Amino acid sequence: MKIEAVDFFYLSMPEVYDIGDGSQDACLVRVRAGGLTGWGECEAAPLPSIAAFVCPMSHSACKPVRASVLGRSIDDVADIRRIGDLVRDQSLDLLQADHTLSGIDTALWDLLGKRLGEPVYRLLGYETAYPKMPYASMLFGDTPSETYDKGRRTRAKGFRAAKFGWGPIGLNGVEADIEQFKAAREGLGEDGTLLIDIGTVWRDDVDAASKRVKALREVRATWLEEPFVSGALEAYKQLSLRAAPVKLAGGEGCHNFHMARHMIDYAAIGYVQIDAGRIGGLSVAKRVADYAHARGVTYVNHTFTSHLQLSASLQPFAGLEDDVIAEYPVEPKSLAIELTANHIELDEDGFIHVPDAPGLGMTVNVARLKDYLVEVEIRVKGQVIYQTPDLD
């Protein structure tokens, strides 16, 4: 099959608020080949990602992403990897390219799975997809009592695990943070898996982070996520020594295999969290899963958008039986919910299952998305080089 069309769609809620909620817009990618359609998402600012797909060439190592994709053959798994390598070579100096590639790569796996009648995880080399224990991913409440209530409600919905993210953490001093950690544990209950996410608020300040470590141990947090920016490897390593048995988690900012490897090799993290919508797609995410597995680091998906992206995020570690924790967004905006007609729901034991269907196993709800479509037009030298394609 030849790749006949790669179309980008910028979708958005009518209003986007200045809050830490990545489900307010979406960058959806549709790939067509051989009469089939594959879908993927870039977890990325839609407009720069579209620009990286269509921009004029700057030089031989700074080409638009489409130069490496359109018209290429897509018949087997090796073709997808070849396209990814070509993008990384030909768009080496185009920083946004990794985010743009992510949605394309994912859509190619979806398309190939449909063509071969196999779920993506099997094409990635796994025999079996094991159940995952989803954690409810949400923000801390503004007050400890709100956080407590969030924990209670999460258990009531059937979740065994919850992650509380940044919000007020780091803004009001050590004692205030500790109260929040305690409220999260109390709300979730003694037997729940408690995960704490700091959202890089301490940048690379090991001392600021260390002051919260004792409290994190006392509330038996399973992990402390993103105390620092992804690149602060030495800070991670130092904190990991002080935080044990609480493990560090990080990696969502990685936009290529090497960055994830650095976190595993040098940052002493216990959990590597990969956003398949940023790192270059499922091909790269699977490579990280293999590398992490070989080194005793647990792989976790990073997912904050739709169930199309949730399915995509689960495939790269579907076959790793012991890597059981999975991120599951619980407070997404209607766009993220309505993006697919079907959803990945919790079973009665609180587990989720990768769809056992060809490709990603998700049906994009095309008719419903028209309401969210953001019309974009880009003109260069008077020529239209991008215009929102028909969504049909």
Next chain:
Amino acid sequence: MKIEAVDFFYLSMPEVYDIGDGSQDACLVRVRAGGLTGWGECEAAPLPSIAAFVCPMSHSACKPVRASVLGRSIDDVADIRRIGDLVRDQSLDLLQADHTLSGIDTALWDLLGKRLGEPVYRLLGYETAYPKMPYASMLFGDTPSETYDKGRRTRAKGFRAAKFGWGPIGLNGVEADIEQFKAAREGLGEDGTLLIDIGTVWRDDVDAASKRVKALREVRATWLEEPFVSGALEAYKQLSLRAAPVKLAGGEGCHNFHMARHMIDYAAIGYVQIDAGRIGGLSVAKRVADYAHARGVTYVNHTFTSHLQLSASLQPFAGLEDDVIAEYPVEPKSLAIELTANHIELDEDGFIHVPDAPGLGMTVNVARLKDYLVEVEIRVKGQVIYQTPDLD
């Protein structure tokens, strides 16, 4: 002063060829505050970089770069650093943001230097700017005999050093590469400083690189540049052990301080090459220069465009007397030459000098640039969110 306007200009040669020449287009940034104008360049694909400046917000950590720049105060050095930190926080998930910020940060230093009547290197903390020995940066010829001629011509122009870059290297086997290395040495003469640039062609294949090491020693190459992609730290480290006394050089792909630090901490490079137009501007480049200096690694600019960018690239290490090698593009396209009215020329001893004038000390040749201006218009939801500004 308040930052009143930040304007991006996409400039390009009439034709852009599929060759490794980064001077074929330019992304020029003009900042206005307090009646003054500062100029900077992003070494980046212009269209995605513009999109990252103007795009709608996706969420609180994925804002357009302009949200952190327009209307901010710019009165001293701390203000510039504060703006950079704000961009990195508020555009954390917008990958292209570092490239976009680079031109803005540089323009802010130029503007502040003009305001305070000081060259940028003094604002960066250096008392003195030492002369640098420019190397002629160019591609290998298609044949050894072409490479030889290039070396001869370079010496005739007064250069003491030359770097030969990728071109045919890695494409025709070990023996062919060795012939090229020898031709470069012969052309340059026994006393010239010979630098070899591989342009990441071996990705992370240490064995492929190792096969050329003996020849590199024999031709007394000072450095072997970018045998691998920037992230392949372990491959760099392994090769550095085999290559001594030839040192490894790399880092041009780094788009933040942490990535450069990783190359210094983990890759065992001898020279860290920073593109101030990619890493987040002069603020971040200077931080890398300080870090490298403290660890015995030599700082070198990476510059492949105009003399505005050349001046910007030299400022962060202007005061490091021993870090004497500097990249100097010798075959730029007319756009890169005409971008400034004045130029940084070799003195009779083959050295160059950072302009001893306020700001970057370069005069942008506004009238001449109109011929290179690429008209761009971006519409979102029917509204024009970017249109090429007036260049006057």
